[in-house]
Amino acid sequence: MAQRSSDCVFCGIVAGTIPSTQVRETDRTLAFRDVSPQAPVHVLVVPKDHYADVAEVVAAAPHLLRLLLEECVAVARDEGIADDGYRIALNTGEQGGQAVAHCHAHVLGGRQMAGQLG
Numbered sequence: 001m002a003q004r005s006s007d008c009v010f011c012g013i014v015a016g017t018i019p020s021t022q023v024r025e026t027d028r029t030l031a032f033r034d035v036s037p038q039a040p041v042h043v044l045v046v047p048k049d050h051y052a053d054v055a056e057v058v059a060a061a062p063h064l065l066r067l068l069l070e071e072c073v074a075v076a077r078d079e080g081i082a083d084d085g086y087r088i089a090l091n092t093g094e095q096g097g098q099a100v101a102h103c104h105a106h107v108l109g110g111r112q113m114a115g116q117l118g
């Protein structure tokens with residue numbers, strides 16, 4: 001199992017040493033509001049264990065990907081955007097726009113998202 005990384009900001013949020021606005025928590029995942037929201041609803045869902053990106057999760061703990069996506073769907077429901085629609089994004093690697101090397105899913109909604117994939 002991946003260990004928390006002391007120099008990872010999302011590991012710090014999971015550990016509670018870095019403040020965040022949390023919206024959901026399970027034993028394996030944490031959901032919190034993005035510090036720089038790109039939409040009226042912008043929540044990040046992360047595995048509590050440290051995996052650098054979604055590829056690492058798929059390779060090491062594929063069942064965790066299902067839990068992560070289930071939490072994304074639950075966030076959308078709780079935030080009231082499920083009916084109107086929303087975007088789940090898993091930026092991966094430098095050209096994928098991933099700035100934080102701890103696997104995270106963006107849940108974005110509350111405005112029209114179509115045509116804005118980059």
Ligand code: DGP
Pocket residue numbers: 009018020021032033034035036044091097098099100101
């Ligand atoms: P990405 O580019 O896919 O790696 O997205 C990283 C996101 O993480 C970005 O939208 C901003 C957010 N973020 C970075 N640092 C923090 C932080 O300390 N707290 C919170 N809540 N979000 C952060």
